[in-house]
Amino acid sequence: MIFSFQVSVEEMKTAADEAHHKGRIIAAHAEGNPGIMNAIKAGVDSIEHGFYVTDEEIDLMLKQGTYLTPTFVADWAIPEFAKGKLPDWEIKKAADALQDLYKNIMHAWKRGVPITLGTDAGTPYNDFSMTPVELQLMVEQGASTFEALQTSSQNSAKLMKIDNEYGTLEPNKYADFLVLDSDPLKDVKAVQQENKAVYKNGIRVF
Numbered sequence: 001m002i003f004s005f006q007v008s009v010e011e012m013k014t015a016a017d018e019a020h021h022k023g024r025i026i027a028a029h030a031e032g033n034p035g036i037m038n039a040i041k042a043g044v045d046s047i048e049h050g051f052y053v054t055d056e057e058i059d060l061m062l063k064q065g066t067y068l069t070p071t072f073v074a075d076w077a078i079p080e081f082a083k084g085k086l087p088d089w090e091i092k093k094a095a096d097a098l099q100d101l102y103k104n105i106m107h108a109w110k111r112g113v114p115i116t117l118g119t120d121a122g123t124p125y126n127d128f129s130m131t132p133v134e135l136q137l138m139v140e141q142g143a144s145t146f147e148a149l150q151t152s153s154q155n156s157a158k159l160m161k162i163d164n165e166y167g168t169l170e171p172n173k174y175a176d177f178l179v180l181d182s183d184p185l186k187d188v189k190a191v192q193q194e195n196k197a198v199y200k201n202g203i204r205v206f
């Protein structure tokens, strides 16, 4: 479910309550303030982006168990790939924001906010092939390779409330996994391998 900034906390809360009654998980795309705080107060399950998350918001996220999905790669890709192709102001806006959002999000991470993996695919120079690059950026900003990989497996399964069936390889869970040439715990770029083997429910699909 996507909320726009025009709605009040009360309206969002009503939508969130109704969605939760139907067993749905709610994510709100919010980059700045007061949008992030409004969405947390409304009771969403995950904040997407959260670029300007504050300590006050982190306090409430920890209390409520709200997840944060950083989408570093959406901002990183613009200064990385768009020079000479997008307007200078747009590139400058992304480049200026990048250091701030790294700092704010890693602060939330270190304070214990649960992190999931998402990329906002569809923004400039950011398609679904960029998903593994998000893991690389997490590690470059100070996460361990294990913590980064957990965002895409265990944490995402917990957010979606399907962690009794997915998220780790254990008896009685669906076996969704990748087979890679090298160890992603040594170098998380291992998951960027293009011809990796992809298994769903124990059956190879790519």
Ligand SMILES: [Zn+2]
Pocket: 029, 030, 048, 049, 120
């Ligand atoms: Zn978004």
